[in-house]
Amino acid sequence: xxxxxxxxxxxxxxxxxxxxxxxxxxxxxxxxxxxxxxxxxxxxxxxxxxxxxxxxxxxxxxxxxxxxxxxxxxxxxxxxxxxxxxxxxxxxxxxxxxxxxxxxxxxxxxxxxxxxxxxxxxxxxxxxxxxxxxxxxxxxxxxxxxxxxxxxxxxxxxxxxxxxxxxxxxxxxxxxxxxxxxxxxxxxxxxxxxxxxxxxxxxxxxxxxxxxxxxxxxxxxxxxxxxxxxxxxxxxxxxxxxxxxxxxxxxxxxxxxxxxxxxxxx
Amino acid sequence: xxxxxxxxxxxxxxxxxxxxxxxxxxxxxxxxxxxxxxxxxxxxxxxxxxxxxxxxxxxxxxxxxxxxxxxxxxxxxxxxxxxxxxxxxxxxxxxxxxxxxxxxxxxxxxxxxxxxxxxxxxxxxxxxxxxxxxxxxxxxxxxxxxxxxxxxxxxxxxxxxxxxxxxxxxxxxxxxxxxxxxxxxxxxxxxxxxxxxxxxxxxxxxxxxxxxxxxxxxxxxxxxxxxxxxxxxxxxxxxxxxxxxxxxxxxxxxxxxxxxxxxxxxxxxxxxxxxxxxxxxxxxxxx
Numbered sequence: 001x002x003x004x005x006x007x008x009x010x011x012x013x014x015x016x017x018x019x020x021x022x023x024x025x026x027x028x029x030x031x032x033x034x035x036x037x038x039x040x041x042x043x044x045x046x047x048x049x050x051x052x053x054x055x056x057x058x059x060x061x062x063x064x065x066x067x068x069x070x071x072x073x074x075x076x077x078x079x080x081x082x083x084x085x086x087x088x089x090x091x092x093x094x095x096x097x098x099x100x101x102x103x104x105x106x107x108x109x110x111x112x113x114x115x116x117x118x119x120x121x122x123x124x125x126x127x128x129x130x131x132x133x134x135x136x137x138x139x140x141x142x143x144x145x146x147x148x149x150x151x152x153x154x155x156x157x158x159x160x161x162x163x164x165x166x167x168x169x170x171x172x173x174x175x176x177x178x179x180x181x182x183x184x185x186x187x188x189x190x191x192x193x194x195x196x197x198x199x200x201x202x203x204x205x206x207x208x209x210x211x212x213x214x215x216x217x218x219x220x221x222x223x224x225x226x227x228x229x230x231x232x233x234x235x236x237x238x239x240x241x242x243x244x245x246x247x248x249x250x251x252x253x254x255x256x257x258x259x260x261x262x263x264x265x266x
Numbered sequence: 267x268x269x270x271x272x273x274x275x276x277x278x279x280x281x282x283x284x285x286x287x288x289x290x291x292x293x294x295x296x297x298x299x300x301x302x303x304x305x306x307x308x309x310x311x312x313x314x315x316x317x318x319x320x321x322x323x324x325x326x327x328x329x330x331x332x333x334x335x336x337x338x339x340x341x342x343x344x345x346x347x348x349x350x351x352x353x354x355x356x357x358x359x360x361x362x363x364x365x366x367x368x369x370x371x372x373x374x375x376x377x378x379x380x381x382x383x384x385x386x387x388x389x390x391x392x393x394x395x396x397x398x399x400x401x402x403x404x405x406x407x408x409x410x411x412x413x414x415x416x417x418x419x420x421x422x423x424x425x426x427x428x429x430x431x432x433x434x435x436x437x438x439x440x441x442x443x444x445x446x447x448x449x450x451x452x453x454x455x456x457x458x459x460x461x462x463x464x465x466x467x468x469x470x471x472x473x474x475x476x477x478x479x480x481x482x483x484x485x486x487x488x489x490x491x492x493x494x495x496x497x498x499x500x501x502x503x504x505x506x507x508x509x510x511x512x513x514x515x516x517x518x519x520x521x522x523x524x525x526x527x528x529x530x531x532x533x534x535x536x537x538x539x540x541x542x543x544x545x546x547x548x549x550x551x552x553x
Contacts, residue, residue, distance in 0.1 A: 010362065013366075016356070017377050023393060023431070026395050026396060027385075084295065085297070088293045093289075110533070111492020111509070112492065114311075114532060114533050117525055121522070122303070122310040145300075148296070221385060229388075237385045241384040244383035
């Protein structure tokens, strides 16, 4: 029994991790493929064509840039709103608190197809045209909840006595926020922004219903899937994956180094 | 990502009592945004679902149920099976990370989230390569003679495989969060009192991880039941789910009242199932 729980559990755990990465490996390997036909589904022969010419397929880079733009705009707005809500939820007692919590939770528990289509129904009703603005509005809507949850965890870890001390020393509320609160909760805000950008950049369903004829990167992939996804898409996705992983691992190691230094300092 | 220790939150109680209009000011922009673009759309969705009704006020609903009954049942069945599979696959990993991983914990958590950095659509599409008819996976199962159609791709199996894979992190993370809160001393105590490994698991660990099981199964089942990407990319016209019916009525048929009725039926089903489930499992602290 001991042996089983010691080694079997470890083997199963690493098998599950490996399973999570199988499709990633397929995407990366096929980015070096020269497909035999227009469907890049099976290995044919090695080629760097896609990597040398990332924008070599019409529409790929344009849709990629559109996704980055929507991601940046919606992340900034949603992170600010989410941070404000997180601070209010942790720091203040107010009427309607549980209703607020429920309204924050619901978008995370609603199928995207319903959020996407119901928002389209509203836009049609208001005669607001689908497209860039509509998709950005939609992304802000579904990112807010994730921003609140991420920042809230950080605000909860903030000792209110630090802010009280600043106030006792005659710091204005603005100065207290700028020099005490903000620096402490900043890692949470950065985390929320990274998560928000990732969610926005990869969103397909909600964008699909509200984009009209505009193409984001996922919408481009969806359209291409019917007639064969160009190899450039695999190369770009592999690049994004490696970049995102690098950012997270560097961030993590910086945090643990700081943690160790703090512990040694104490 | 690091869970906040309850001790760290304790001193807050003193600081929280302030009552202030400032709170409402902080809440206003975000809550207004959610009210206008999340809550009100359900109203316009409902209004749209009543338009162009063939017979009676709720004619679209009756038509939706008779026309897409198969897709509706399939969506619930596929999502249910995938959720169960995801729970079985995720639990050992979440348990390992929470209770056995030591200093590798944060790296393992990064590895759980990392696959999400690659496009959802491309990851789903990659399963076409993995489950291809001549591929190793299909050959293996065919050698065992267990595949009713001699293939996986374009069958319900491929759709279930895709759903299970895609929503797995939503199962792993809540399970991890609740297993992380289990005091290892309780497990040790059970072992010290001569409970067997399985007995300790079923009497101590599993009940304590229940909030994570409930949250994880909901966060897997809900998006899976509305998904149309997996059925579209991995399945066939015979494996369409309710999400595909909504998508087809939106994109191909341009029948918005029908798409709205289907969305409302899905939403109502989820609300009913979730509230029954939460009541049965006795955990109401998920929100």
